[in-house]
Amino acid sequence: MLAALRLPQDARLFQIAFQAILLAVGVLVRDFSLAASQMALCFAAGLATQALWIRALGLKNVGYLSAIITCLGLSLLLRADSWWIHPLAAALALSAKFTLRLRGKHLFNPAMLGVVLAVLLLPGAWISPGQWGSDLALAAWFIALGGFVASRAQRSDTSWVFLAAYLLLIGLWYLWLGKSFASWMHQLQNGALLLFAFFMISDPMTTPDRPSARILHAACVAAIAFAWQFLLYKPNGLIWALFFCVPVVPLLDALAPGKRFRWRELSEPAATIVRKDSWSTTR
Amino acid sequence: MTSFALALCAGQAQAFCGFFVGKADADLFNDASKVVLVRDGNRTAINMLNDYRGPLKEFAMVVPVPVVLQKEDVKTPFRALFERIDAYSAPRLAEYYDHDPCVPLPPRAPMTMAQPAPAGRMRKDASAAELGVKVEAQYTVGPYDIVILSASQSDGLETWLVQNGYRIPRGAAKVLGPYIKQNMKFFVARVNLKEHEKSGDTFLPPLQFSFASEKFMLPIRLGMINARGPQDLVLWVLTKNGRVESTNYRTVKLPANINVPPYIKADKEQGFGPFYKALFDEQAKREGYRAVFTEYFWDMSWCDPCAADPLSAQELKNLGAQWVGGDTRQGARVMVTRLHVRYTPDTFPEDLAFQETADRQNFQTRYVLQHPAKIEPEACPAAAPYLKTVLERKEKEAQTLASLTGWDIGAIRVKNGLGPKDAEFWQRVWKRLRDGEQQISK
Numbered sequence: 001m002l003a004a005l006r007l008p009q010d011a012r013l014f015q016i017a018f019q020a021i022l023l024a025v026g027v028l029v030r031d032f033s034l035a036a037s038q039m040a041l042c043f044a045a046g047l048a049t050q051a052l053w054i055r056a057l058g059l060k061n062v063g064y065l066s067a068i069i070t071c072l073g074l075s076l077l078l079r080a081d082s083w084w085i086h087p088l089a090a091a092l093a094l095s096a097k098f099t100l101r102l103r104g105k106h107l108f109n110p111a112m113l114g115v116v117l118a119v120l121l122l123p124g125a126w127i128s129p130g131q132w133g134s135d136l137a138l139a140a141w142f143i144a145l146g147g148f149v150a151s152r153a154q155r156s157d158t159s160w161v162f163l164a165a166y167l168l169l170i171g172l173w174y175l176w177l178g179k180s181f182a183s184w185m186h187q188l189q190n191g192a193l194l195l196f197a198f199f200m201i202s203d204p205m206t207t208p209d210r211p212s213a214r215i216l217h218a219a220c221v222a223a224i225a226f227a228w229q230f231l232l233y234k235p236n237g238l239i240w241a242l243f244f245c246v247p248v249v250p251l252l253d254a255l256a257p258g259k260r261f262r263w264r265e266l267s268e269p270a271a272t273i274v275r276k277d278s279w280s281t282t283r
Numbered sequence: 284m285t286s287f288a289l290a291l292c293a294g295q296a297q298a299f300c301g302f303f304v305g306k307a308d309a310d311l312f313n314d315a316s317k318v319v320l321v322r323d324g325n326r327t328a329i330n331m332l333n334d335y336r337g338p339l340k341e342f343a344m345v346v347p348v349p350v351v352l353q354k355e356d357v358k359t360p361f362r363a364l365f366e367r368i369d370a371y372s373a374p375r376l377a378e379y380y381d382h383d384p385c386v387p388l389p390p391r392a393p394m395t396m397a398q399p400a401p402a403g404r405m406r407k408d409a410s411a412a413e414l415g416v417k418v419e420a421q422y423t424v425g426p427y428d429i430v431i432l433s434a435s436q437s438d439g440l441e442t443w444l445v446q447n448g449y450r451i452p453r454g455a456a457k458v459l460g461p462y463i464k465q466n467m468k469f470f471v472a473r474v475n476l477k478e479h480e481k482s483g484d485t486f487l488p489p490l491q492f493s494f495a496s497e498k499f500m501l502p503i504r505l506g507m508i509n510a511r512g513p514q515d516l517v518l519w520v521l522t523k524n525g526r527v528e529s530t531n532y533r534t535v536k537l538p539a540n541i542n543v544p545p546y547i548k549a550d551k552e553q554g555f556g557p558f559y560k561a562l563f564d565e566q567a568k569r570e571g572y573r574a575v576f577t578e579y580f581w582d583m584s585w586c587d588p589c590a591a592d593p594l595s596a597q598e599l600k601n602l603g604a605q606w607v608g609g610d611t612r613q614g615a616r617v618m619v620t621r622l623h624v625r626y627t628p629d630t631f632p633e634d635l636a637f638q639e640t641a642d643r644q645n646f647q648t649r650y651v652l653q654h655p656a657k658i659e660p661e662a663c664p665a666a667a668p669y670l671k672t673v674l675e676r677k678e679k680e681a682q683t684l685a686s687l688t689g690w691d692i693g694a695i696r697v698k699n700g701l702g703p704k705d706a707e708f709w710q711r712v713w714k715r716l717r718d719g720e721q722q723i724s725k
Contacts, residue, residue, distance in 0.1 A: 130532050
């Protein structure tokens with residue numbers, strides 16, 4: 001009962017709700033080429049993987065919310081022409097979360113890693129950066145929903161710094177090229193960009209701990225994404241940039257350590273956890 | 284007997300068991316630009332078809348290209364290649380016949396063709412410049428005099444083009460600017476009247492140019508300078524591996540594999556050509572002219588049903604698919620994606636950018652006619668219930684057609700043999716619900 005009351009304090013629940021809404025909108029209104037079986041298998045494999053690792057490592061206080069978010073992310077981003085890509089990507093992504101760790105933090109955003117591994121290694125997998133189109137109304141929704149989630153996760157700084165840096169770079173580039181304001185707006189209204197900014201790069205577990213380091217990391221991702229897409233003319237710059245910037249996070253954490261993020265610290269202050277822990281051990 | 288026919292169909296996995304009866308080619312859409320883009324790694328070949336019908340002296344075409352093209356990079360393939368690839372990938376009408384419920388034997392269908400439509404016209408770009416313009420290369424290919432220009436400023440380029448007799452629309456400099464800044468070159472073609480006379484051709488041949496560049500895009504902004512209203516582009520992309528989609532606009536599959544009223548086959552006002560045109564108009568409007576539509580995606584070595592034979596290895600090579608060896612049926616794979624865009628300057632503020640996906644699921648805009656069996660209600664016990672299902676089906680077909688095309692449902696009902704006096708759909712549903720309730724209460 002108590003747990004049920006506390007749960008909404010966890011920002012991930014909001015994230016799950018919003019990602020589920022976006023997925024529903026995508027499938028019903030935006031004509032996503034995503035089959036129900038792909039989604040179902042993705043969730044089945046993702047949750048099973050999470051359960052296996054929790055058992056194998058004997059973890060306590062680790063739930064399934066993050067796994068659900070990863071599966072939603074994979075469903076939103078990954079496209080495949082067969083049924084087995086999504087579940088395999090989910091299993092790989094969540095296994096990496098438990099195995100590829102440095103100083104108590106997992107290295108890769110699971111959804112991002114799942115997408116990258118699928119596109120690089122599995123046949124018949126791709127990303128559709130244009131799938132959201134560029135409806136202004138839709139963009140506004142993304143901002144409203146995502147801003148809310150990000151601020152609840154106390155990592156909205158990452159989202160806003162990234163968006164500002166990325167759009168500024170495109171703006172300057174377009175200004176120099178002499179492109180129209182409308183073409184810059186077209187970039188701003190891209191649903192994939194906003195989804196990435198508010199639901200992927202803002203993940204507090206795979207961004208640096210100190211706020212100043214987070215700003216640096218976000219700017220780094222923005223710069224690489226910009227160069228990838230606008231100077232090298234390659235698609236899907238956002239995902240690749242986040243992937244390339246993975247080593248930056250532990251580096252910044254080592255150089256500029258900060259307070260580690262905990263999903264539940266919003267509801268349970270650290271002191272409470274300590275007391276509870278000592279209580280349970282003394283007992 | 285029936286089960287044998289069904290087994291045959293099921294045995295050929297996803298095979299087409301009806302008959303191809305018609306197609307709607309790109310010519311339906313007046314003034315549609317037609318482009319065949321071939322992409323292999325960073326190699327690109329762009330084929331552009333010209334339906335220019337004005338005075339040849341005035342014809343000029345300006346296309347931004349990423350590199351300086353040499354004479355061997357430019358070719359003039361046969362016009363017929365466009366007709367071939369259009370016919371092969373065209374939206375199609377397929378036809379099935381109901382089994383007579385009294386005589387369970389599948390009848391055979393006759394073949395008819397769809398009606399042709401008026402021809403379209405290529406977009407004509409013209410521009411000019413002088414200051415800071417450098418002629419990088421100059422040569423004649425077929426009936427075209429070609430100049431490859433590089434420029435350091437857009438005003439200069441505009442002036443040069445005007446001074447050299449190219450009629451370019453005002454305001455071109457503004458659009459040329461971004462290409463110049465990106466260090467792109469300009470492919471400028473004009474008709475060499477002597478060469479054209481020598482060839483004896485009535486029409487201008489398409490232009491093909493090939494280059495190596497990471498840029499997988501199609502410049503469409505130049506053609507919009509003096510556009511009034513939406514423009515159409517039909518684009519075929521040939522690749523090795525998978526479906527091609529836009530990376531900066533939404534790519535949408537058109538509604539397909541849908542049953543439509545059988546009268547579509549031969550009706551004068553609402554035949555297959557007008558039907559497809561109305562369907563595309565309606566869908567493009569619904570998407571606010573912001574979407575790129577997929578009309579066809581298939582492995583070129585086969586088709587099902589075939590609107591026309593697949594292109595031969597030689598034809599594919601002529602379009603620029605250099606990886607094709609011998610027979611495409613055994614050798615190299617060529618995937619063809621047919622995209623159809625209706626764009627306006629406001630809704631497509633940037634050039635089209637593409638990516639080749641790993642998607643290999645075939646797609647075609649195929650519409651299905653299902654002819655009911657001609658029997659009397661008293662012919663056999665199965666006849667009356669069958670005819671009832673036919674009526675329901677006709678209503679559904681009419682609803683679908685009205686929703687796809689925006690045509691008047693009343694007129695469709697009459698044409699589909701439902702009669703104007705038939706109750707509205709919701710009235711019939713309501714009646715059925717009420718009848719059902721009465722039966723239950725009895």
